[in-house]
Amino acid sequence: MRVSSKLAFAATAVSSWLQLASAQATCGNVSSQSYDYIVIGSGAGGIPIADRLSEAGHSVLLIEKGPPSTGRWGGTMKPNWLVNTSLTRFDVPGLCNQIWADPTGVSCTDVDQMAGCVLGGGTAVNAGLWWKPHPDDWDTNFPTGWQSKDLVGPTEKVFSRIPGTIAPSMDGKRYLSQGFDMLGSSLGAAGWKYIVPNEHPELKNRTYGHSTFMYSGGERGGPLATYLVSAASRKQFTLWTNTVARRLVRTGGHVTGVELECNGAGHAGTVSVTPGTGRVILSAGAFGSAKLLFRSGIGPVDQLNIVKNSTLDGPTMISADQWINLPVGYNLNDHVGTDIEVSHPDVVFYDYYGAWKAPIISDADTYLANRTGPLAQAAPNIGPIFWEVIKGADGINRHLHWQSRVEGIVNTSMTITQYLGTGSVSRGRMTITRQLNTIVSTPPYLRNEHDKAAVIQGLINFQESMKAVTNLSWITPKSNVTAAQFVNSVPALPSRRTAKIGTDDGRTGGSAVVDLNTKVYGTDNLFVVDASIFPGMITANPSAAIVIVSEHAATKILALPPPAAVAKA
Ligand SMILES: *[C@@H]1O[C@H](CO)[C@@H](O)[C@H](O)[C@H]1NC(C)=O
Ligand SMILES: *[C@@H]1O[C@H](CO)[C@@H](O)[C@H](O)[C@H]1NC(C)=O
Ligand SMILES: *[C@@H]1O[C@H](CO)[C@@H](O)[C@H](O)[C@H]1NC(C)=O
Ligand SMILES: *[C@@H]1O[C@H](CO)[C@@H](O)[C@H](O)[C@H]1NC(C)=O
Ligand SMILES: *[C@@H]1O[C@H](CO)[C@@H](O)[C@H](O)[C@H]1NC(C)=O
Ligand SMILES: *[C@@H]1O[C@H](CO)[C@@H](O)[C@H](O)[C@H]1NC(C)=O
Ligand SMILES: *[C@@H]1O[C@H](CO)[C@@H](O)[C@H](O)[C@H]1NC(C)=O
Ligand SMILES: *[C@@H]1O[C@H](CO)[C@@H](O)[C@H](O)[C@H]1NC(C)=O
Numbered sequence: 001m002r003v004s005s006k007l008a009f010a011a012t013a014v015s016s017w018l019q020l021a022s023a024q025a026t027c028g029n030v031s032s033q034s035y036d037y038i039v040i041g042s043g044a045g046g047i048p049i050a051d052r053l054s055e056a057g058h059s060v061l062l063i064e065k066g067p068p069s070t071g072r073w074g075g076t077m078k079p080n081w082l083v084n085t086s087l088t089r090f091d092v093p094g095l096c097n098q099i100w101a102d103p104t105g106v107s108c109t110d111v112d113q114m115a116g117c118v119l120g121g122g123t124a125v126n127a128g129l130w131w132k133p134h135p136d137d138w139d140t141n142f143p144t145g146w147q148s149k150d151l152v153g154p155t156e157k158v159f160s161r162i163p164g165t166i167a168p169s170m171d172g173k174r175y176l177s178q179g180f181d182m183l184g185s186s187l188g189a190a191g192w193k194y195i196v197p198n199e200h201p202e203l204k205n206r207t208y209g210h211s212t213f214m215y216s217g218g219e220r221g222g223p224l225a226t227y228l229v230s231a232a233s234r235k236q237f238t239l240w241t242n243t244v245a246r247r248l249v250r251t252g253g254h255v256t257g258v259e260l261e262c263n264g265a266g267h268a269g270t271v272s273v274t275p276g277t278g279r280v281i282l283s284a285g286a287f288g289s290a291k292l293l294f295r296s297g298i299g300p301v302d303q304l305n306i307v308k309n310s311t312l313d314g315p316t317m318i319s320a321d322q323w324i325n326l327p328v329g330y331n332l333n334d335h336v337g338t339d340i341e342v343s344h345p346d347v348v349f350y351d352y353y354g355a356w357k358a359p360i361i362s363d364a365d366t367y368l369a370n371r372t373g374p375l376a377q378a379a380p381n382i383g384p385i386f387w388e389v390i391k392g393a394d395g396i397n398r399h400l401h402w403q404s405r406v407e408g409i410v411n412t413s414m415t416i417t418q419y420l421g422t423g424s425v426s427r428g429r430m431t432i433t434r435q436l437n438t439i440v441s442t443p444p445y446l447r448n449e450h451d452k453a454a455v456i457q458g459l460i461n462f463q464e465s466m467k468a469v470t471n472l473s474w475i476t477p478k479s480n481v482t483a484a485q486f487v488n489s490v491p492a493l494p495s496r497r498t499a500k501i502g503t504d505d506g507r508t509g510g511s512a513v514v515d516l517n518t519k520v521y522g523t524d525n526l527f528v529v530d531a532s533i534f535p536g537m538i539t540a541n542p543s544a545a546i547v548i549v550s551e552h553a554a555t556k557i558l559a560l561p562p563p564a565a566v567a568k569a
Pocket of ligand 1: 026027028029
């Protein structure tokens with residue numbers, strides 16, 4: 001995320017979301033039907049697990065707070081040139097940037113970070129980045145049973161269902177690759193090695209390559225086009241969109257149902273899990289799942305007191321003697337993203353933002369007819385991506401991932417974001433406000449000197465690698481600013497994990513919120529399956545890793561004996 005985009009995001013006014021809400025001002029009351037599993041949130045965590053649980057024969061209700069996104073699911077948001085096609089803005093790779101220009105009705109409004117509040121969550125709105133994790137991503141931070149050796153099977157399964165592609169246009173050609181060619185050949189000349197990233201997830205030190213995308217058939221693809229399709233083919237699977245989960249209804253550590261909030265269009269009332277054996281899975285994202293826990297009386301006392309004191313939830317909140325005190329919201333971690341910018345006369349800009357209103361006619365035509373051309377690629381010409389591992393003075397290997405795109409202050413600019421991933425030790429905290437919005441109260445960026453040193457060293461190494469490139473100009477940082485001065489002066493980007501997995505029970509001074517089966521401590525039928533539970537950073541975009549975690553969690557949950565139904569806080 002660019003800081004400037006955050007500002008644009010805050011300033012956007014017209015609300016298609018509100019129009020949608022006022023057009024259909026009633027909610028259907030839920031019936032008395034109960035479900036074996038209620039999964040809250042339809043992102044990279046929720047969709048795969050809903051598929052797996054329904055595949056095992058259980059009745060599954062998947063609840064999504066936002067509207068449908070891609071055309072296949074009845075989405076309607078689209079520019080004029082897609083009218084009379086089955087496609088929406090979410091289907092066309094070249095329109096993925098529109099989230100920054102017009103997030104209204106698409107991004108969540110109760111979080112101070114960019115998050116997708118539509119069917120598919122982040123997997124509907126992101127740039128489709130689809131990377132196989134490095135073994136260190138698991139081995140550095142995850143507990144027993146969640147190491148790279150344990151995740152080989154789930155990884156193979158995920159990548160057989162969603163292989164991804166490094167050449168999304170259906171003719172196999174790459175369009176406007178001048179930016180890639182310039183940076184890639186420069187890195188190559190400086191000794192970095194070209195790899196096909198998902199063929200060599202373990203080679204992440206001074207390597208570069210084309211990004212892999214989840215796209216398929218020239219369209220977004222991903223979980224919405226695979227896992228959700230198989231889930232929806234089963235009669236025991238139910239999907240509710242536009243439906244907001246307010247909180248869990250529970251007796252001690254046993255959840256009996258989910259109370260819904262009328263969103264103007266979806267369902268209202270309280271929907272129950274199968275008495276005794278039913279389970280609830282929170283997959284609402286690092287902020288959404290944490291907020292639901294807080295509103296359900298699960299979290300640190302200071303946060304539960306804020307909910308208790310709120311006008312919205314205070315009068316009806318579960319009583320304090322039923323609270324389960326867990327460190328939800330602590331251990332917030334994220335990539336430190338540092339943007340730099342260079343320009344080179346070879347680089348050619350393509351106006352993906354302009355393609356919303358007025359695409360180049362021939363490009364729209366080839367996309368619509370054959371799913372080829374620049375619009376079949378993610379905006380704005382992402383790549384190369386490259387990696388380096390830097391060993392800190394504290395002995396920790398820190399993984400840096402660099403992601404380039406053709407965008408910047410001039411048409412020959414490339415903006416390159418350096419992300420500090422696996423090995424990063426800085427942590428922050430997210431909290432809730434009296435209006436029940438979640439905020440990052442302690443940003444997790446560069447709170448550790450060795451994290452900062454790695455970011456600075458990586459920048460110096462990249463500058464060094466670009467020294468011999470003829471006609472390359474540095475826009476940010478300027479040549480009179482050192483890497484250290486620069487890193488000390490810039491803010492950083494979005495945050496992700498809030499309900500960590502581990503064996504050290506957070507109720508008794510540990511740091512974990514969920515156990516090794518992803519079950520919330522102190523409950524017998526409540527689980528969290530999304531990025532919230534990641535105990536530490538992984539390197540780069542986590543979409544594929546979240547799907548892998550979801551597959552693995554499904555296997556663990558299905559193997560558990562039925563809930564005891566009598567657990568207490
Ligand atoms: C839902 O139930 C409430 C309370 O019983 C009732 O007032 C409302 O009319 C019902 N709404 C619909 C759409 O049936
Ligand atoms: C969509 O199709 C309708 C009916 O054929 C036609 O009247 C309309 O002009 C079309 N709209 C666009 C934007 O192509
Ligand atoms: C990464 O590669 C550099 C350059 O080849 C090497 O010096 C360094 O030891 C490697 N780091 C790790 C952690 O393997
Ligand atoms: C509760 O809310 C009131 C205002 O409604 C405020 O004055 C008070 O400080 C709040 N207390 C806590 C513990 O947040
Ligand atoms: C689509 O592909 C076919 C076959 O290659 C080609 O003949 C046709 O011109 C293409 N259509 C457009 C609009 O590019
Ligand atoms: C940059 O590219 C856009 C779109 O291709 C074009 O409209 C604009 O004139 C270009 N700007 C410059 C300074 O060349
Ligand atoms: C550098 O730029 C000059 C002038 O713009 C041009 O003549 C030359 O070919 C360029 N060199 C390279 C290697 O791009
Ligand atoms: C670097 O140079 C720019 C002008 O190009 C100037 O505005 C800026 O203050 C200088 N920064 C430092 C740290 O010297």
